[in-house]
Amino acid sequence: MKLREHEMPLDPEVERELEEIDRALGGEPVDSDLDALAELARALREERVSAEPRFAAELDQRVADGFPRAGRLDQLRRRLTAVPPRRILAPAGAAATLLVVVGVAISQSGEIGGGNGNGGISPQPAPDQPVGVSPARPSGAGAEPAGGAPAERDAQATFLRDKRAASAANVPLARRRIARRVDLALSTSPERFRDAADGVLDVVRDHRGFVVRSNVSGGDPDAPRSQLGHGSFTLRIPVGELGAALGDLSDLGHVVSRTDGTQDITSRFVSVKKRIAALEKARQNLLRQLADATTVTEQESIRRRLEIVESQLSAAREDLGSAQRRVHLVPVSVTIDADRALADGDGGDGWGLGDAVDDAGKVLTVTAGVLLVSAAVLGPLAILAVLIWLGVRALTRLRRERALDQI
């Protein structure tokens, strides 16, 4: 087996000579056959340069003073001026690159995830499915000739083309039409159930909304569990009043759940408006053709087509109105259930032990999330920093060793 150099024992003669050198340096007698070696060792020792008394005294004083530091700024300036510019450029460039990478990563991370719409992050509007704006055919419209008349065909073709082209992507965010929907589930103590149900109507009135449908049953505090109060309300609240109205509604009981939904119906608006424009243009054309028609048959044909176009126009306008109402009057579904568990002191609207546990859980969840995100950002940076530190250390060691070879 071949031993590596550091595992190999010293040659006995070499070892003996080294020991004799140590003896000679320690002033001890050496073997007579190594007198010359001992003399060489002592001569080498005499070549040692002694420190000047002045220097020794100065250093003693500095040690006694504990090597007082110069001002931080002086130290920094001294360090910076001692380093050649070309040695600063590379680290500065690396640091700048790192900053850019981190900046980009952080900006990109904002686009990752995005939450579920219920976590305090603005919900992403769902792309609109083109709503059924197919023209409502008037009764008797089945008499329409196969292939349709030229003007109507033009309008239809224009509509279809516009519908395909009606990409809502170009509409600025501020002008986008967002339809919202809120579902709110409340619970109250049986004693408060009636007040809460009445309170819903008060809130709707105060915020200039209206009740589409309501259904309230039970409500007797002493009724058996199966007959406890239950109420459901379908409301329409003006979009400008929605936030305040939801706040007031939430105050009526314990919020069991709340679901906010949004739908981007910009494309529906765009396509309906374009369709209306196309139909109006077709109608104008038909009116001009009617004025120029010379025969009764021709006039009758144009009038039939005109009726069809006007019917479609009316339906489209109705569709537009419906879409506008959908945006401006937000459907809010409210359910209220009487819950006997809330009848005791800590239930109802107060903040109790259960709420405290819930809040603590939320705080812990958020804290864990923040820590996780921080670790995700800082972890790679820390690994990078450690790698850079190890690399710089190895490079410095290499350069130091090379300094001995390149004198």
Place this chain on the structure above:
Amino acid sequence: MNETVAAPASEIPTDADLAFDELYRRARDDVHAYVAGLLRDRSAAEDVTALAFERAYRRRQSFNPRRGTRRAWLFGIARNAALDELRRRRREATLVAEPADEAAIPPDQGAEVAIRRAALRDALATLAPRERELVALKFFAGLTNPEIAMVIGVSETNAGTRLHRVIEKLRRACDEAA
């Protein structure tokens, strides 16, 4: 009446302070001799020695006895400082060794001794920097072979072998000069 005067906590020396003081007292001249032998420049040797002790002072709390003796640790710091100085000087100008101080040979010594010392200095001047460093660590600073091995980062056997080779080289050079 007994009165106890307590010094502020910041002025009470710690174990690390005491150990550093002792290390400084024992090693000041040795470190200077080693650095001067390596750099061959008294002025630079003073600067580097002071810098080495300052660094050691600042890091005195981080000394780990499991990684070697305090003396080897100090010489490791001094070596790094000296090599940094060599690098700095190499960047700025070619290193010019300080000429040997002929006057340092006492005039009362015999001619033979003077000749031998001159031969030894000539032989030392022919050594490569790594070889000169070994001489400086062994004969100027008085380090043991295990300490030398620790400072230059090789095994003890390797350090002993290298040292022996250098001594052999010096011995041959001196014999030839004689």
